[in-house]
Amino acid sequence: MRIEKTKIDGVCLIHLQPVEDERGWFCREFCEEAFREHGLETRYVQVNHSYSRRKGTLRGLHYQLNPFAEC
Numbered sequence: 001m002r003i004e005k006t007k008i009d010g011v012c013l014i015h016l017q018p019v020e021d022e023r024g025w026f027c028r029e030f031c032e033e034a035f036r037e038h039g040l041e042t043r044y045v046q047v048n049h050s051y052s053r054r055k056g057t058l059r060g061l062h063y064q065l066n067p068f069a070e071c
Contacts, residue, residue, distance in 0.1 A: 001014060001015065001016055001017055001027070001028050001029070001030075001031060001034060002014075002015040002017060003015075003034060003035070003037075003038045003040075005038070012038060012040065014029075016028075016029060022053075023052055023053060023054070023057050023059075024050065024051040024052040024053045024054075024057065025050065025051050026048065026049070026050040026051075026059075027048070027049055027050075028046065028047070028048050028049075029047045029048065029049050030042075030044055030046060030047035031046050032044060032045050032046060
């Protein structure tokens, strides 16, 4: 995601950047760390959105330990 500040104090434009392949797409709609870096405080950790083109597409959860963990 790309966060763009506007001329209005406290208002930002959030540009989603979906990653697409033959299965469909996936994008991060919210990331606490990215928002914090732009002065946007919140209590959510992360929100993702995905779309699968074909019925039966399997997507997995990925568990990572530090130092490779995302959140």
